[in-house]
Amino acid sequence: MARKLFVFISCLLLLFPLTGCWNRRELNELGISVGIGIDKAEKGYRVSVQVVNPGEVTAGKTSGNRTPITLYEATGDTIFEAIRKITTISPRVIYLAHLRVLVIGESLAREGIEKPLDHFSRDHEVRTDFFIVIAKGSTAKDVLKVLTPIEKIPANKLYLSLETSQKVWAPTATVTLDELMTDIISEGKSPVLSAVKVTGGVEGQSQKNVEKIDPSGRLKYTGLAVFREDKLIGWLNEKESKGYSYIRDKVRNTVGTLVCPEGGKIGVEVTRSKTQVTGKMNNGKPQINIEIRMEENIGEVECQIDLTKRKTIEDLEKSAEQKVAAIMLGTIHKVQKSFKVDIFGFGEEIHRVDPTAWKTLKQNWDEQFTHLDINVKADVQIRRIGTVSNSFHKKEEE
Numbered sequence: 001m002a003r004k005l006f007v008f009i010s011c012l013l014l015l016f017p018l019t020g021c022w023n024r025r026e027l028n029e030l031g032i033s034v035g036i037g038i039d040k041a042e043k044g045y046r047v048s049v050q051v052v053n054p055g056e057v058t059a060g061k062t063s064g065n066r067t068p069i070t071l072y073e074a075t076g077d078t079i080f081e082a083i084r085k086i087t088t089i090s091p092r093v094i095y096l097a098h099l100r101v102l103v104i105g106e107s108l109a110r111e112g113i114e115k116p117l118d119h120f121s122r123d124h125e126v127r128t129d130f131f132i133v134i135a136k137g138s139t140a141k142d143v144l145k146v147l148t149p150i151e152k153i154p155a156n157k158l159y160l161s162l163e164t165s166q167k168v169w170a171p172t173a174t175v176t177l178d179e180l181m182t183d184i185i186s187e188g189k190s191p192v193l194s195a196v197k198v199t200g201g202v203e204g205q206s207q208k209n210v211e212k213i214d215p216s217g218r219l220k221y222t223g224l225a226v227f228r229e230d231k232l233i234g235w236l237n238e239k240e241s242k243g244y245s246y247i248r249d250k251v252r253n254t255v256g257t258l259v260c261p262e263g264g265k266i267g268v269e270v271t272r273s274k275t276q277v278t279g280k281m282n283n284g285k286p287q288i289n290i291e292i293r294m295e296e297n298i299g300e301v302e303c304q305i306d307l308t309k310r311k312t313i314e315d316l317e318k319s320a321e322q323k324v325a326a327i328m329l330g331t332i333h334k335v336q337k338s339f340k341v342d343i344f345g346f347g348e349e350i351h352r353v354d355p356t357a358w359k360t361l362k363q364n365w366d367e368q369f370t371h372l373d374i375n376v377k378a379d380v381q382i383r384r385i386g387t388v389s390n391s392f393h394k395k396e397e398e
Helices: 002-018 079-088 106-111 114-122 140-144 154-168 177-185 201-205 207-211 238-247 310-339 346-353 355-370
Strands: 030-040 045-052 069-076 093-095 101-105 131-135 192-199 218-228 231-236 254-259 265-282 285-301 373-384
Touching: 030 069, 030 106, 030 140, 030 154, 045 079, 045 140, 069 079, 069 140, 079 093, 079 114, 101 106, 101 140, 101 154, 106 131, 106 231, 114 177, 131 140, 131 154, 140 154, 140 192, 154 218, 218 238, 218 310, 231 238, 231 310, 238 265, 238 310, 254 310, 265 346, 265 373, 285 310, 285 346, 285 355, 310 355, 310 373, 346 355
Parallel strands: 030 093, 030 101, 101 131, 131 192, 285 373
Antiparallel strands: 030 045, 045 069, 192 218, 218 231, 254 265, 265 285
């Protein structure tokens, strides 16, 4: 018995040297990357990596002339090779576990993004909750070179601005790697990504850019990029992008305008929005019905109108219903006519309600989508008119 106990304890002690972080790396050996850009190169890819300078982002510490980030770039036949090749110019190994945003250049996006994304989906160190955006009219490198005010790290600015815009403005889309890959391989939905644009040119790449009250260079989200499978084919403007968000039930809060009966404008805030998309087969043809219910508050009045009357509120609600339905239908018609791809997931809905019919429809769904019968019904309720019943605006005396 004693011998068995001795053997057991000996084996237990032998296990201790085998535990621990066998692949541990010290923090001062890693270059923390929060933003990465991929562009087309003459051969393969050009990868730009935005690495944090730790001493420049620590509260209360600054060298006075160093930027908070450093941009490294390298080219390679694969993304993996290009990232590893950056060690020839960086003193630290690039570490992607804290990646916030991946920017893809427009030229590369038009050729296809599925292959470049493979490395990020395969690398065990990379979390898949970062956002993916398209550089509109520029390279990904140009986007990552712009220094931004308020947020010292430009990649954080890109992430937070997109996240905030999605919550309170709506014409943008926060798309993660998992969501994008799902859309690429889906037979009933094509992908969209938010588009980011550089304004101000090279002036935004200088430290002086963040020392001004009105920075010369800025990064601005501007609508959505539309894809057929993994290839960029065009853009939606801001109004059309908001229509997409309404259809996809992505609107949580936004602001719009209504026209007063006798001229002038009323600013309204959408405080609640819920969209339900249902599909069915009608006489052998697919049909989509969209119902949206919204609650709005009046936030600004620039006309003479009596908001204390129920009839006035009802007229405004009807006007709001017509406007949101027109925005949604306008987006649908634009996509049907110009792009001929289903970015709304209508095919997935038909597949859900009638799998048998979908087996036939999916063979040429893009063609079916261009002639798809789509009905939109909106229901808007105005809940609050503000702390002032009527506008300060007075009619001009005749």
